Amino acid sequence: MDVRLSTEQRALRDTAVDLVDSLRPRSVIDLSDAERTARLEAAVASTGWRQLRDADEDGTPYASAVEVVLVAEELGRGLADVAFIGPTLAAELRRLAGVTAAASTETVAMKPDLSDIGLAGQPSTAVDAAGASSSMLLAAGELVAVSLGVTAEPLDLTRPHVAVPRDANAMPIGHSISTGALTKWTAFGLALTCADLVGVMRGATTLATDYAKVRKQYGAEIGSYQAVQHLLADAFVAMEGSHSAALHAAWAVDALPGDEALVAAAGAKAYCARAARMVCETAIQVHGGIGNTWECLAHVYLRRALVSIDLFGGVGPNLDRVLAHNLAGSRS
Amino acid sequence: MNFGDSPAEAAFRARLRAWLEDNNPGLPASSTSDEYWAGQAAWHQALYDGGFFGLSWPQEIGGQGLPTVYEVIVDDELAKAGAPPRPSLGYLVQGILHHGSEDVRARLLPGIVNGRDRWCQGFSEPEAGSDLASLRTTAVRDGEDYVITGHKVWTSYSDAADWCLVLARTDADVPKHKGISAFRVSMRQPGVVQKPLKMINGITREFGEVLFDRARTPAADMIGEPGEGWRLAMTVVGHEREPGELGYVARYRKVVKELAARVSESPDDYGPEQRRDLAWALVESEMLRQHVSRRLSDRLDGNSGGPEGSVDKLLMTQVEQSVGHAALSVGGASSSDDTWLKLYLYSRAQSVMGGTSQIQRNLVATRILGLPS
Numbered sequence: 207m208d209v210r211l212s213t214e215q216r217a218l219r220d221t222a223v224d225l226v227d228s229l230r231p232r233s234v235i236d237l238s239d240a241e242r243t244a245r246l247e248a249a250v251a252s253t254g255w256r257q258l259r260d261a262d263e264d265g266t267p268y269a270s271a272v273e274v275v276l277v278a279e280e281l282g283r284g285l286a287d288v289a290f291i292g293p294t295l296a297a298e299l300r301r302l303a304g305v306t307a308a309a310s311t312e313t314v315a316m317k318p319d320l321s322d323i324g325l326a327g328q329p330s331t332a333v334d335a336a337g338a339s340s341s342m343l344l345a346a347g348e349l350v351a352v353s354l355g356v357t358a359e360p361l362d363l364t365r366p367h368v369a370v371p372r373d374a375n376a377m378p379i380g381h382s383i384s385t386g387a388l389t390k391w392t393a394f395g396l397a398l399t400c401a402d403l404v405g406v407m408r409g410a411t412t413l414a415t416d417y418a419k420v421r422k423q424y425g426a427e428i429g430s431y432q433a434v435q436h437l438l439a440d441a442f443v444a445m446e447g448s449h450s451a452a453l454h455a456a457w458a459v460d461a462l463p464g465d466e467a468l469v470a471a472a473g474a475k476a477y478c479a480r481a482a483r484m485v486c487e488t489a490i491q492v493h494g495g496i497g498n499t500w501e502c503l504a505h506v507y508l509r510r511a512l513v514s515i516d517l518f519g520g521v522g523p524n525l526d527r528v529l530a531h532n533l534a535g536s537r538s
Numbered sequence: 539m540n541f542g543d544s545p546a547e548a549a550f551r552a553r554l555r556a557w558l559e560d561n562n563p564g565l566p567a568s569s570t571s572d573e574y575w576a577g578q579a580a581w582h583q584a585l586y587d588g589g590f591f592g593l594s595w596p597q598e599i600g601g602q603g604l605p606t607v608y609e610v611i612v613d614d615e616l617a618k619a620g621a622p623p624r625p626s627l628g629y630l631v632q633g634i635l636h637h638g639s640e641d642v643r644a645r646l647l648p649g650i651v652n653g654r655d656r657w658c659q660g661f662s663e664p665e666a667g668s669d670l671a672s673l674r675t676t677a678v679r680d681g682e683d684y685v686i687t688g689h690k691v692w693t694s695y696s697d698a699a700d701w702c703l704v705l706a707r708t709d710a711d712v713p714k715h716k717g718i719s720a721f722r723v724s725m726r727q728p729g730v731v732q733k734p735l736k737m738i739n740g741i742t743r744e745f746g747e748v749l750f751d752r753a754r755t756p757a758a759d760m761i762g763e764p765g766e767g768w769r770l771a772m773t774v775v776g777h778e779r780e781p782g783e784l785g786y787v788a789r790y791r792k793v794v795k796e797l798a799a800r801v802s803e804s805p806d807d808y809g810p811e812q813r814r815d816l817a818w819a820l821v822e823s824e825m826l827r828q829h830v831s832r833r834l835s836d837r838l839d840g841n842s843g844g845p846e847g848s849v850d851k852l853l854m855t856q857v858e859q860s861v862g863h864a865a866l867s868v869g870g871a872s873s874s875d876d877t878w879l880k881l882y883l884y885s886r887a888q889s890v891m892g893g894t895s896q897i898q899r900n901l902v903a904t905r906i907l908g909l910p911s
Contacts (some may be wrong), residue, residue, distance in 0.1 A: 207547060207607040209835035211539055272539050415907050430910040432896075435903030442902055443852045450829035457541045473821045525817035532820055533802045 209453065211276075218273055222280035225249055230284030234501050237287060237363055246288045247337065256293040259394075261301040271394055271459035275401035275452065282405025282514070283412075285506055287364040289313065291398055291517075292334030296342055298394050299323075302387040303349055305379055313338040315352065315370045320516040321523060323388070326350050326376040332368040333517065341370065342379070349383055350376035362513040363506050389464040392518055396471035397459050399514040400452035403482040406514065407445035410489040410507040414438060418492055434492060441488045444481035451477045465531070472519075472527035479520040482511040541831060543611070551611050557588050558619040565622045567793065569884035570877050574622065575698065575743035582625045582653030591624060592651040595631060599647035606834040609782055610827070617791035628783035630657055630703060633774035637720070637762035646722060646761075658699035658725070660690035660748055661771060667692075668897050670705075671714045671768060675750065677706035677721060679757065684708075686723055686753045694891070696732050696746030699725050703774075704750070705767050718767035722759040729753030739883035776844070778892040779851035782830045782837075786854060790823040790861045793881060797868045812867045819864035822857040829853055845905035848898040855895055858888040 211219065229246040231237050250256070255277045258269040274294060281290050292313030299314060300307060315324035315332045324330025326345035332338065332354050340351045352374040357366040383391075415438055418429030428434045455474035458467040486508035490497040497504045515521075543551060563581050565574045585591040586600070593608040595601025609624075616623055627650060634647055649655030666673040675688020686706055696702070702723045709717035725732060729752045735745040762770050777783045797816055801808045808816075833850060862885025869878020889895040904911040 207543060207610060207831060207835070208540055208838065209607075209832045210838065215539060411907075415909065418909060427910050429903075429907075432900065432903075435907075435909050436896070436899040438907055438909065439852075439899035439902035442907060443849050443856075446849050447825050447829055447853045447856075450832045451825040453539070453832065454541055454828035457539060461540075461542055470824075473824050476817070476821050477825050525814060525821065528820050529813055529817045532798045533805065 211272075215273065215276060219276045219280065221253070222255075222277050225253070226280045226284035226286055230286055231364075231503075231506075234363075234503060234506065237506070243287055246286060250286075250288045250290070256290060257297065257307070259294055259298040259301055260307045261304075265301065265304065267298070267301060267460075271397055271456045272453070275397060275456040278398050278401035279405035279408070279452075282402035282510065283409040284405075285364050285409060285503065285510060287336070289334050289336045289338065289365070291365070291402060291514075292332070292338060292341075294398065295333075295391075295395055299342055299349065299383070299391055300379075302391055303379075303381040303383040305349065305381045308340075310340070311338045312351070313341045313354075315341040315343040316517065320513070321519045322392075324370065326352075326374075327372060329372050330370045332370055333513070334365040335368040336366055338368075341368070343370070343376070344383070345376055345378075347382045349379040349381050351379055352376055362510050364510050365513065367513075386464055389468050390459070393455075393464065393467035393471040394459050395518045396468075396475045396524070397452065397455040399517045400448070400455055400471070400474045400478045402514045403478040403511060404445065404449045404452050406507050406511045407441070407448060407478075407482055407485040410486050410504065410511075411438065411441045411445055413503055413507070414441070414489040414492040421494075428492070437488050437492060441485040444485055448474075448478040448481045469528060469531040472524040472531075475518065476521050476524040476528065479515040479524070482515060483508075486511045541828070547608070547611060550608065551615060554590055554612065554615045555619070557590065558615060558621055561588060562619050562621040564620075567622075567789070567877070567881060569789075570739065570741070570880040572741050572743040575695075575741075578622075578625060579653060579656060579698065581622055585624060586652045591653070592631075595651060596635070599631070599635075599643065600651035606782065606837045607831065609785065610787075610831050610834060613785055613788040613791075613827070613830070616785075616788040617795065620792055620795070621788075623788040623792075624785040625653070626784040626786070627657065628785075629774045629777035629780075630659065632777040632783070633703070633720075633770050634761055636773045637766055637770040639762075641758070642722075642761055646759075656695065656698050656700045658693050658696045658702050658746075658748075659774070660693055660702045660704040660723070660750075661775075662692045663689055664691055668894055670771065671718070673705055673707065673718065675704065675706040676710075677704075677708050677719060677755075679708075680754075682757055683754045684721060684757055684760070686721065686729070686750045686755060688750050689747070690750070691747040692735070692891075693746050693748050694744055696725070696748050697734050697743055699732075701725060702730075702748060703761070704755075705771055708764050708767075712765070715768045716765050718771070719764050720761040720767040720770045721755050722761060723750070723753055723755045727753055737884065738886065739880040741880070741884075775893055776847045779847035779854075779898070780833065781826060781850055781854040782834045784854075786858065787823070787827050787830055790819075790826065790857055793861050793865060794819045794823050797864055800868060808868065815860075815864040815867035819861045822860040826853060826857045845901050848893075848901040849906070851892060852895060852898050852902070855888045858885045861885065 259267040295314045296312045315330040324343040332341035354368045360366045451474035455471040458470035489504040592601040593604045594606040677684040708719040731749040734742045862882040865878040866882040903909045
């Protein structure tokens with residue numbers, strides 16, 4: 207056991223840190239700076255990060271889930287308004303089904319509550335759909351693709367949703383996907399959303415901590431008061447625990463059998479989901495009145511967290527997964 | 539990055555698992571029964587003699603010089619076997635290793651590591667809890683000895699201890715942090731009176747107070763230099779905050795496993811609230827295992843001590859109290875078997891011992907987040 211990042215993994219993370227910090231939105235106004243988002247998109251496209259889970263000749267991915275989550279965490283930290291989770295989930299689905307990689311940018315459509323992959327003939331939601339021309343969903347165990355229409359006003363200001371209507375024209379991709387493969391895909395999706403949440407928590411905690419160091423009330427920085435210090439300390443601690451659980455979930459994706467990877471990821475997700483909402487709410491609280499205005503980035507973190515929490519289920523469904531696994535396990 | 543076993547680690551795990559089949563003493567949980575404390579010395583010695591204790595400590599003091607991550611394997615297997623956790627005294631060893639002279643390390647540490655010498659830690663006093671530097675116990679030089687007078691309280695393991703690591707004031711004329719020195723003091727002498735304290739869950743053999751009335755200890759048993767006591771104390775409490783040092787992951791996972799087995803046996807007896815409490819305890823104890831793996835891996839780079847210990851302590855506390863709540867919920871407060879009630883009540887101490895959660899939050903805020911103090 208050695209949970210430290212390898213030299214290559216540290217280099218990848220450092221690259222992601224630099225790229226995100228040079229192009230991330232630093233204010234709510236920045237979110238509508240089309241020139242910046244275009245440069246961010248071009249920079250991410252040139253890294254090949256969205257192809258990390260494409261299959262090589264043997265069907266194994268180019269990179270492990272650990273590399274993928276290192277990128278996802280930095281994108282979450284920086285509120286990067288660029289597609290990553292969606293295309294990466296699509297690539298993983300194709301790889302697990304043994305289908306060749308998509309020719310153009312593609313994402314996945316989820317059930318309207320985002321808890322699982324969408325079904326043809328039912329309404330669904332294409333997630334993280336910036337720049338995507340199509341999304342994948344399931345029709346009787348087969349992978350199908352639908353073209354995407356207009357971007358909806360999103361909950362998440364950094365990753366747009368696209369509604370996929372019930373009667374969308376589903377084009378067969380020509381491969382079925384097994385239950386076992388879907389289990390692995392779900393474990394991967396959970397690990398990926400955990401990483402995004404850890405990044406969001408890190409970013410939101412930093413935002414609020416920086417503010418607490420400069421905002422003065424009663425003649426002193428609010429960060430000098432224990433009441434505020436303890437809120438921020440709890441946020442930091444929740445982020446650290448989440449980080450440990452999320453790293454293990456990512457490692458488990460490629461290292462453990464599907465059902466064990468799923469339970470590891472479900473436990474991590476329950477933990478990260480509860481923590482992330484608390485941390486983002488804390489960031490709003492520490493900002494006081496400003497934190498409740500549109501122009502403060504705190505709600506952008508919260509909104510992004512709410513989507514990542516819902517993807518593959520938040521606290522409740524994942525506690526159920528953990529319980530089902532452990533109660534079955536302790537009976538045998 | 540790898541959470542899995544290397545071949546050497548897998549072999550060690552298999553050896554430990556086989557050993558536990560014949561050597562699990564089946565003691566009750568440390569937090570619920572005096573029987574555990576009565577059997578703890580024998581368990582410590584058995585673990586040590588089997589080659590499963592003190593793994594990451596230097597060979598000169600009886601350790602095996604293995605990477606720290608081996609402790610995770612020990613905790614895993616103890617929990618799986620339902621065996622008692624490993625004794626929690628790594629923080630004492632670290633304090634003496636870091637601050638003791640070569641002579642002190644060589645004389646004192648092997649007996650602690652092999653479990654033949656029992657130690658307690660005389661830090662807190664009635665008027666010096668969180669504000670430890672205000673302690674009033676004094677040590678006065680008298681020839682080749684120091685003479686110790688004072689009152690220590692909330693002292694874990696004092697009733698079984700042969701020795702006490704005492705913090706005492708040796709210089710009243712310097713700022714309070716600088717006038718403290720650390721000593722090893724024999725508990726078996728006329729000037730020392732040990733009184734058990736009954737904890738809120740009724741156990742009497744873990745917690746005590748110790749009165750020193752002109753107790754004597756050789757000057758050679760001062761640990762560190764005169765005035766180094768505060769720094770030693772910070773090293774000790776720093777490590778006392780690390781779940782990897784304490785081995786508590788095994789304790790939590792053992793309890794959670796027992797609770798899950800209870801619910802599995804008669805699932806219809808447990809409602810959604812109880813299942814949810816159990817699910818959180820499962821999630822939290824698993825998180826702590828992964829967190830300890832991460833922290834102990836960081837130590838492979840030589841990173842240890844530091845304010846991150848406060849993060850670990852807060853996480854560990856959250857887990858212990860979540861497990862306590864699951865025990866209360868699944869076990870029931872008014873059940874005829876009060877094991878679970880005792881376990882829950884014991885869990886309240888975790889946010890106080892080794893530095894309260896409020897002190898830990900102050901440290902995280904000022905020393906990690908850089909907020910003004």
